[in-house]
Amino acid sequence: MTEAARPTDTAPALAAEYTxxxxxxxxxxxFTEQDPAxxxxxVIREFRANGGRVGGAYAGATLLLLTSTGAKTGKRHVxxxxxxxxxxxxxxxxxxxxxxxxxxxxxxxxPAVIVELGDHVHHGTARVLNGAEYDEFAAWALADNPLLxxxxxTTDRPLPLVVxxxxxxx
Numbered sequence: 219m220t221e222a223a224r225p226t227d228t229a230p231a232l233a234a235e236y237t238x239x240x241x242x243x244x245x246x247x248x249f250t251e252q253d254p255a256x257x258x259x260x261v262i263r264e265f266r267a268n269g270g271r272v273g274g275a276y277a278g279a280t281l282l283l284l285t286s287t288g289a290k291t292g293k294r295h296v297x298x299x300x301x302x303x304x305x306x307x308x309x310x311x312x313x314x315x316x317x318x319x320x321x322x323x324x325x326x327x328x329p330a331v332i333v334e335l336g337d338h339v340h341h342g343t344a345r346v347l348n349g350a351e352y353d354e355f356a357a358w359a360l361a362d363n364p365l366l367x368x369x370x371x372t373t374d375r376p377l378p379l380v381v382x383x384x385x386x387x388x
Contacts, residue, residue, distance in 0.1 A: 231383035263299045270336035272298075281366075283334035284382075286344070288320070297321045301335060304358060308382045311359070313369050322346070322378045328358065331384055340384040347379045355379055 264272045272281060279386055282301040285294055297319070299310045312319045325331060325344035333340045347355050356377060359369040376384050 232328065258296075258298060262296055265334070267296060268335070282308075282310070283332075284321055284344075285325035285332035285334075286321050287328045287330070289323045295320065295324060297373065302359075302363070304355070306360070308384070309355075309359075310380050310382060311366060312378050313365075314378075315373070318375070318378055325380055327334040333384060340386075342382050345381045345383065347381060352376070352379060355381075 259277070261272055261281075262283060265281060270281065271277075272279075280301045281298050282297050285296045285300050287293070288295055299312070299321075302309050302311065312322065314322075326346050329344045330347075331342050331344045333342050356379060359377070359379060360370055366377060
C-alpha cells in the first residue's frame with residue numbers, strides 16, 4: 219500500500235469522537251428504518267465517488283471496502299469497514315451484535331479479497347486470527363481501541379479479527 223493511502227494514526231477517527239461503544243449518538247446506535255444493505259450501498263457509492271471519503275456519521279473516518287466471495291453463494295459481496303492499523307498491519311473487525319458478519323464467514327471460506335482504500339484498489343488475502351496469535355492480537359486491539367473494548371464487553375463471542383495483506387506487501 220502506498221503511504222498516501224495509509225493514515226498516520228493507528229486508532230480510527232471515530233474513536234476520537236465517540237468514546238464508548240454504547241454512546242447513543244454513535245452512528246451504529248442510531249435507529250433507522252433503512253435496510254442495512256441499502257445503507258451499505260449508499261456508503262459504497264459515496265466512497266467510490268469521492269476517492270474513499272464519505273460524509274455523514276462517518277465523515278473523517280478511514281474506511282475501506284472489502285470485497286469477499288460468498289461462502290454459500292459464491293457471489294462477490296462488498297462491505298464498508300473501518301480500516302484499523304497495528305503499525306503497518308491492516309486489520310478489520312466488526313460490531314455485529316447478533317453473530318459474526320457475513321464477510322467474516324466469507325473470508326474464512328475463501329481468503330482472497332479485494333480491498334479498496336482511498337482511491338486505490340488492491341488484491342489481497344484475509345487471515346482470520348486464531349489461537350495464541352488471536353489472543354495476543356486481541357489483547358493489544360482491546361487496549362488500543364476503546365470502542366472495540368466496549369463492544370467486546372457486551373458479548374461473550376470473541377471479537378472477529380482479520381488481518382488483510384495486500385498484494386505486494388510482505
